[in-house]
Amino acid sequence: MNPAHQPSHVLGSAVTPTLAQPDRPAGAPPGTRVLRAGSLSVLVPLRAVLVAVAAGLALAAAVVWSAAVGSFALSPWEAARAMVGQGTPTAVLLIQKIRLPRIVAGMLAGAALGLAGCLTQTISRNRLATPNTLGVNEGAALAILAVVLATGNSLGPWWVGPLGGLAVALALLLISGGPGTRSYRFLVVGIALAALIDAHINLVLAQEHITTATAVFAWTVGSLAGRGYLVALPVAVALAFLLPLVLLVGRPLSVLQLGEEVAASLGVPVRRVQVAVMLLAVTLAGLAVGIGGPIAFIAMAAPILASRLSEPTRVPLILSGILGALLVVVADTLGRVVAGPVEVPVGVVASILGGPFLLWVLFRETSARGF
Amino acid sequence: MELVVEHLRACYDDVVAVDDVSLRVETGQVVAIVGPNGCGKSTLLRAIARLHRPARGRVLLDGEDLWSLRPKEAARRVALLPQSPQAPEAMTVADLVRFGRHPHQGLFQQWSQEDARAVQAALELTGTTELAHRRLDQLSGGQRQRGWLAMVLAQETPVILLDEPISMLDLGHQVEVLCLIRELAAKSGRMILMVLHDLTAAARFADVLVAMRDGRLVAAGPPREIVSPELVRELYDVEADVLPAPGCGAPVVVAHQRRLAALLASRAPG
Numbered sequence: 260m261n262p263a264h265q266p267s268h269v270l271g272s273a274v275t276p277t278l279a280q281p282d283r284p285a286g287a288p289p290g291t292r293v294l295r296a297g298s299l300s301v302l303v304p305l306r307a308v309l310v311a312v313a314a315g316l317a318l319a320a321a322v323v324w325s326a327a328v329g330s331f332a333l334s335p336w337e338a339a340r341a342m343v344g345q346g347t348p349t350a351v352l353l354i355q356k357i358r359l360p361r362i363v364a365g366m367l368a369g370a371a372l373g374l375a376g377c378l379t380q381t382i383s384r385n386r387l388a389t390p391n392t393l394g395v396n397e398g399a400a401l402a403i404l405a406v407v408l409a410t411g412n413s414l415g416p417w418w419v420g421p422l423g424g425l426a427v428a429l430a431l432l433l434i435s436g437g438p439g440t441r442s443y444r445f446l447v448v449g450i451a452l453a454a455l456i457d458a459h460i461n462l463v464l465a466q467e468h469i470t471t472a473t474a475v476f477a478w479t480v481g482s483l484a485g486r487g488y489l490v491a492l493p494v495a496v497a498l499a500f501l502l503p504l505v506l507l508v509g510r511p512l513s514v515l516q517l518g519e520e521v522a523a524s525l526g527v528p529v530r531r532v533q534v535a536v537m538l539l540a541v542t543l544a545g546l547a548v549g550i551g552g553p554i555a556f557i558a559m560a561a562p563i564l565a566s567r568l569s570e571p572t573r574v575p576l577i578l579s580g581i582l583g584a585l586l587v588v589v590a591d592t593l594g595r596v597v598a599g600p601v602e603v604p605v606g607v608v609a610s611i612l613g614g615p616f617l618l619w620v621l622f623r624e625t626s627a628r629g630f
Numbered sequence: 631m632e633l634v635v636e637h638l639r640a641c642y643d644d645v646v647a648v649d650d651v652s653l654r655v656e657t658g659q660v661v662a663i664v665g666p667n668g669c670g671k672s673t674l675l676r677a678i679a680r681l682h683r684p685a686r687g688r689v690l691l692d693g694e695d696l697w698s699l700r701p702k703e704a705a706r707r708v709a710l711l712p713q714s715p716q717a718p719e720a721m722t723v724a725d726l727v728r729f730g731r732h733p734h735q736g737l738f739q740q741w742s743q744e745d746a747r748a749v750q751a752a753l754e755l756t757g758t759t760e761l762a763h764r765r766l767d768q769l770s771g772g773q774r775q776r777g778w779l780a781m782v783l784a785q786e787t788p789v790i791l792l793d794e795p796i797s798m799l800d801l802g803h804q805v806e807v808l809c810l811i812r813e814l815a816a817k818s819g820r821m822i823l824m825v826l827h828d829l830t831a832a833a834r835f836a837d838v839l840v841a842m843r844d845g846r847l848v849a850a851g852p853p854r855e856i857v858s859p860e861l862v863r864e865l866y867d868v869e870a871d872v873l874p875a876p877g878c879g880a881p882v883v884v885a886h887q888r889r890l891a892a893l894l895a896s897r898a899p900g
Contacts, residue, residue, distance in 0.1 A: 288741070524710035526703075571719070
C-alpha cells in the first residue's frame with residue numbers, strides 16, 4: 260500500500276500516545292460513576308439521577324398544589340398536613356377521601372402513559388408513535404366502554420383495558436409488519452386504526468340513551484372525575500410487577516436506537532425485545548386508560564421532555580414515567596380550577612396544552628437541523 | 631482464525647438471492663465482494679452476520695457454526711457495519727463507540743477496565759481520539775464513518791463485515807476509509823469482508839476479490855489474477871480495458887465508450 264495515500268491523522272494518532280483523562284482514572288464514561296463489587300459493575304448516570312430527583316420534587320410540589328386548590332381552597336401547608344392526617348377534620352376528610360385518591364389515580368395513569376409512550380417511541384424510532392396515535396388507547400377505551408355499557412357498572416375490571424389495547428396492537432403488527440424497519444407504515448396504520456376505533460366509540464355512544472352517553476362521554480375523552488383508590492389499586496399492583504421488566508428491556512432498548520441491524524450485530528435479540536416492549540407498552544397504556552380514559556398527548560410529551568433532559572445514549576424510561584405523572588396531575592388540576600365550578604376533563608386540558616407543545620417540538624427540531 | 635462459508639444458499643420467499651456460495655477467509659485478509667446490483671453480495675454478508683437465515687449451507691468460524699450460537703456469543707465473533715447506519719442526534723463519537731462493548735457487558739457487568747481499554751484502543755486505531763467528544767451530526771462523512779468503524783472495532787471480534795463502507799463518501803474520504811480498513815486488518819489481526827461497488831477500488835485495496843452475479847460465485851482470488859476484461863463483461867455486460875496501475879500494478883478497470891455510444895444512438899430522435 261502506498262504510504263502517500265495514507266491520511267496524515269491516521270499516522271499522527273498512531274504515534275501520539277493518548278493520555279488518560281486525570282479526572283476519570285477508572286475510565287468511566289463522562290458523567291457517570293462506576294459502582295463495583297468484584298466482577299460486578301453498575302454505571303450510575305449522575306445527570307439522570309439528578310434530573311429524576313428534581314422531577315420527583317416537582318411532582319411532589321404539584322401533588323401538594325393540586326390538593327390545596329379547588330372550590331374549598333387550602334394553603335399548601337394545610338394541604339400537606341392534611342395528607343398525613345393533621346389539621347381540621349374537614350380538611351383531612353377533603354384531602355384524604357376526595358382529592359388525594361384522585362391525584363394518586365392520575366399519577367398512576369400518567370406514569371403508565373409516560374412509560375408506554377417512551378417504549379413505543381423508542382422501538383419505532385419515531386416521536387409521533389405513542390399508544391395514543393397508534394390506536395392502543397382507543398382500543399382499550401372501546402373495550403372498557405363495551406363492558407361498562409353491557410354490565411351497567413361504572414367501571415370495568417382492570418384487565419379489560421390491556422386486552423383491548425392488545426387486540427389493536429396485534430392488528431397493527433399484522434397489518435404493518437412491525438415497528439422498526441417500516442416505522443412510517445407502522446405509524447400510518449396506527450393512525451388509521453385509532454380513527455376507526457374512535458368512530459366506533461362515537462357510534463356506540465350515539466346509540467345509548469342521552470343520560471348514559473353524557474355520563475360516559477367525559478371518560479372517553481380522558482377524565483379523572485370520581486376516580487380514586489378503587490381503580491388505582493390494581494394498576495399500582497400491576498405497575499409494581501411491570502416496572503422491573505421495563506427496566507430490564509432498557510439496556511437492549513438503548514442499543515436498538517442504533518437501528519435493528521446494528522443492534523442485532525451487537526447481540527440484541529431484536530424480535531424478542533420488540534415483542535416484549537410492545538406487550539409492556541400495550542399493558543401499561545391499557546391500565547392507564549382503565550383509570551382515566553384515553554388521555555391524549557401525555558404519552559407523547561413526557562418522553563420528549565424526558566429525552567431533552569437526559570443524555571442522548573439513554574432511553575429515559577423512569578424520567579418519562581415521573582414526567583407523565585407530573586403532566587397529568589398538573590393538567591387535571593388546571594381542569595378543576597380554570598373554569599370555576601365547571602370541570603374541564605383532563606383529556607381536554609392535555610389536548611389544549613399538547614397542540615402548542617407539538618408545534619414547539621417541530622419548530623425546534625427543524626431549526627436545530629437548519630432547514 | 632478461519633471463516634468458512636459452505637455451500638450457502640439464501641432466499642427471499644421464492645427468490646434465490648445467494649446460491650451455493652463457498653468461501654474461505656483467514657485472519658489478516660481483506661476481502662471485497664463485488665458484482666452488479668442484486669447479485670446477492672449484500673445477502674451473503676447478511677447471512678454471515680446472522681441477519682438473514684440461510685436456506686442451506688453453513689457459516690463456520692474455526693469450525694463453529696455461527697448460526698448455532700446465542701446472539702451475544704455471535705456478537706463477540708462477528709461485527710457488522712450496515713450501509714447507512716443511523717444514530718440518535720446529539721450522540722458523540724465516544725457514546726457510539728461505547729455501544730460496541732454491548733456484547734461483552736451484562737445487566738450487572740456494565741463497565742469494566744477492559745471496556746475502557748477497548749474503547750480507547752478503537753478510538754486510537756481509527757484516529758478519532760480527538761473527535762471523541764464531538765457530536766456525530768457535526769462531523770464530515772468520512773469522520774462519521776471512522777466513528778462507526780471505531781464502534782465496530784471496540785466490539786473486538788475476529789471477523790468484521792462492512793456493507794458498502796464508502797458508498798456515501800467522496801474520493802478523498804473513500805481513500806481515507808479504505809486505507810484505514812487495510813491498516814486495521816494488518817495491525818489488529820482481524821479479517822474484514824466488505825461489499826464494494828467500485829471494482830477498481832476493490833482491486834486496489836483488497837487481498838481477495840469475490841465476484842458474484844445472479845447469486846452465484848463467478849470468481850474468487852487475488853485481484854491481479856482474476857480481474858480481466860472477460861470478468862468485467864461477465865459481471866456487468868460491459869466491455870472494458872484492464873490496465874495495471876502505475877506504481878503498485880493493481881488492475882484498473884476502464885470501461886469502453888461503445889455501450890455509451892450505442893445507448894446515445896438508441897435515444898437519438900428519428
